Amino acid sequence: NAGVTQTPKFQVLKTGQSMTLQCAQDMNHEYMSWYRQDPGMGLRLIHYSVGAGITDQGEVPNGYNVSRSTTEDFPLRLLSAAPSQTSVYFCASSGQGDQPQHFGDGTRLSIL
Amino acid sequence: AQSVTQPDIHITVSEGASLELRCNYSYGATPYLFWYVQSPGQGLQLLLKYFSGDTLVQGIKGFEAEFKRSQSSFNLRKPSVHWSDAAEYFCAVGARSGGGADGLTFGKGTHLIIQP
Numbered sequence: 001n002a003g004v005t006q007t008p009k010f011q012v013l014k015t016g017q018s019m020t021l022q023c024a025q026d027m028n029h030e031y032m033s034w035y036r037q038d039p040g041m042g043l044r045l046i047h048y049s050v051g052a053g054i055t056d057q058g059e060v061p062n063g064y065n066v067s068r069s070t071t072e073d074f075p076l077r078l079l080s081a082a083p084s085q086t087s088v089y090f091c092a093s094s095g096q097g098d099q100p101q102h103f104g105d106g107t108r109l110s111i112l
Numbered sequence: 113a114q115s116v117t118q119p120d121i122h123i124t125v126s127e128g129a130s131l132e133l134r135c136n137y138s139y140g141a142t143p144y145l146f147w148y149v150q151s152p153g154q155g156l157q158l159l160l161k162y163f164s165g166d167t168l169v170q171g172i173k174g175f176e177a178e179f180k181r182s183q184s185s186f187n188l189r190k191p192s193v194h195w196s197d198a199a200e201y202f203c204a205v206g207a208r209s210g211g212g213a214d215g216l217t218f219g220k221g222t223h224l225i226i227q228p
Contacts, residue, residue: 035218090155098163100212105154
């Protein structure tokens with residue numbers, strides 16, 4: 001049982017490049033979320049999903065796209081990377097009902 | 113929309129001393145409340161959660177937290193800290209289905225330093 005798996009763990013991009021951060025969970029969870037963590041800011045919600053085909057914006061969605069074609073996967077896309085998107089990205093999932101979110105180990109992304 | 117305030121950015125505690133980390137939240141109804149811990153370069157580990165019922169909740173690693181509705185607080189406590197408790201601590205609030213249905217709102221974190 002792998003839980004929430006994020007790939008890659010580290011990535012360096014140049015400004016303007018595109019990239020997809022992968023998130024997969026094997027717990028059959030309906031709910032999935034993406035957060036970014038910046039020093040002194042805690043974690044901020046980017047996008048979330050309550051099931052396949054349903055996504056919504058969080059607090060800081062600009063510059064990011066998501067889709068949810070399957071229950072297991074929730075990729076986060078950066079269409080044109082900017083230095084302001086340098087951050088650590090966490091994916092989380094949880095099941096229906098009163099269940100806490102399970103977090104992946106994070107992706108550390110640097111944009112030059 | 114909900115919000116979370118962790119008033120202390122840094123806290124220094126001597127090993128063996130007691131600890132209290134403060135968390136205040138803003139939300140119109142009864143929230144789902146969480147404390148997470150993050151060691152340097154690591155992911156987030158759930159320490160404890162409050163969903164309903166008993167307002168004093170026990171977590172892992174000897175931590176506990178008390179939900180006080182009148183004060184909109186959910187402070188984290190530990191009677192005796194160990195050097196391994198040095199980490200970043202985050203308080204978080206959720207609105208629906210444990211917070212999973214529309215994501216969590218996190219505080220900015222408290223950095224705990226343990227003095228020998």
